Amino acid sequence: MTTKTAQTAPALVPLHSDRDCRAYLLIDEASRQAALVDPRFDLTRDYEAILKQRGVALRFVIDTHTHADHLSGGDRFRNLCGAKVIMSAATKSRVPDLKVKDGETLQLGGSSLRFIHTPGHTPDSMTIFDGKRVLTGDTLFIGGAARTDFMGGSSEQLFDSFRKLEALGDNIEVWPGHDYNGKESSTIGRERKTNKAFMQPTKADLVAMLAMKGELPANMAEILSFNSERGLTEPEIIAPRDVAKLGRPGVDFTLLDSRYMDEWQAGRIAEAVHVPLPEVRDRWPEIARLKHPIVSVCRSGVRATYVMMTARHAGDKGWYLLEGGMQAWKKAGLPMVCDGGGEPAVITSRFATGGSCAAGGGGACAANG
Numbered sequence: 001m002t003t004k005t006a007q008t009a010p011a012l013v014p015l016h017s018d019r020d021c022r023a024y025l026l027i028d029e030a031s032r033q034a035a036l037v038d039p040r041f042d043l044t045r046d047y048e049a050i051l052k053q054r055g056v057a058l059r060f061v062i063d064t065h066t067h068a069d070h071l072s073g074g075d076r077f078r079n080l081c082g083a084k085v086i087m088s089a090a091t092k093s094r095v096p097d098l099k100v101k102d103g104e105t106l107q108l109g110g111s112s113l114r115f116i117h118t119p120g121h122t123p124d125s126m127t128i129f130d131g132k133r134v135l136t137g138d139t140l141f142i143g144g145a146a147r148t149d150f151m152g153g154s155s156e157q158l159f160d161s162f163r164k165l166e167a168l169g170d171n172i173e174v175w176p177g178h179d180y181n182g183k184e185s186s187t188i189g190r191e192r193k194t195n196k197a198f199m200q201p202t203k204a205d206l207v208a209m210l211a212m213k214g215e216l217p218a219n220m221a222e223i224l225s226f227n228s229e230r231g232l233t234e235p236e237i238i239a240p241r242d243v244a245k246l247g248r249p250g251v252d253f254t255l256l257d258s259r260y261m262d263e264w265q266a267g268r269i270a271e272a273v274h275v276p277l278p279e280v281r282d283r284w285p286e287i288a289r290l291k292h293p294i295v296s297v298c299r300s301g302v303r304a305t306y307v308m309m310t311a312r313h314a315g316d317k318g319w320y321l322l323e324g325g326m327q328a329w330k331k332a333g334l335p336m337v338c339d340g341g342g343e344p345a346v347i348t349s350r351f352a353t354g355g356s357c358a359a360g361g362g363g364a365c366a367a368n369g
């Protein structure tokens with residue numbers, strides 16, 4: 001059985017294997033159809049380039065759960081290329097086109113993807129099984145477990161979910177949604193022998209092990225609004241070169257830069273208004289009075305999207321996201337200024353922090369674009 005299913009398993013391409021949230025591309029080689037798993041909104045154009053380079057058509061975007069630590073790219077890919085967004089039947093998110101139940105399968109060309117409901121980290125967590133490997137999202141990490149202390153998480157449920165994964169067999173590869181220790185993949189067998197959380201003999205033991213509460217991911221309310229209600233529509237997203245079409249900044253519209261002070265000082269658009277993200281809510285009356293439309297700017301577009309979610313909650317309309325942020329602005333060769341007279345630069349702030357999906361800390365995974 002293993003040999004037969006392995007032959008039809010799709011090819012797996014890890015898309016970013018750093019400490020951040022991981023995404024994967026599954027490709028059915030024969031049909032050149034692809035599914036993206038847990039893509040990040042801010043990396044949409046990078047993924048597009050990879051899809052093009054590999055000559056594959058994106059059919060599905062699969063979110064393994066409602067992410068609280070990054071903006072999902074699913075909604076945007078549906079808007080851009082008609083890919084269907086898939087999540088668990090247990091999700092409360094309004095974003096997916098298709099909600100799949102435990103044991104349900106999906107054809108990706110000649111490859112078959114089976115969804116296994118693996119609640120624990122969140123009630124809507126699921127694992128994707130392609131016959132050769134499991135993409136475990138934030139259910140099972142290499143040598144670790146997902147945190148279960150927020151968003152309706154449950155260590156008891158996680159224990160049962162581990163048993164479902166264990167039943168697949170020792171040879172099945174494990175590809176997690178995060179890894180904080182520089183490891184790429186594992187196997188069920190290796191986790192069964194080395195992963196302390198996976199090895200806990202009873203529910204009570206796992207509950208005791210994961211009892212610690214962690215910090216909530218930064219900007220969780222804005223992220224959940226984006227991932228559970230809806231993302232941004234294409235008319236709300238503006239390319240750097242199109243900003244000039246809005247008229248004169250400061251007169252006809254406002255550029256609002258939400259980066260930290262060190263990033264602002266290193267390089268910015270001359271006419272921009274500066275309100276660092278942590279000050280946005282307190283200074284909302286001031287922001288609401290700015291000349292609209294407002295173009296929301298940060299380094300890569302993540303924080304600027306958070307600001308747009310705050311605007312959405314406040315019922316404030318007439319906002320654009322600068323696609324790709326200051327990174328794209330600089331790449332397009334558009335003018336910038338800086339303090340101190342050197343060459344303007346787009347830097348990563350030393351103040352950037354984030355939350356974590358790993359139990360017991362482990363590391364930050366929030367994209368502070």
Ligand SMILES: [Fe+2]
Nearest residue numbers: 067068138357
């Ligand atoms: Fe998560």
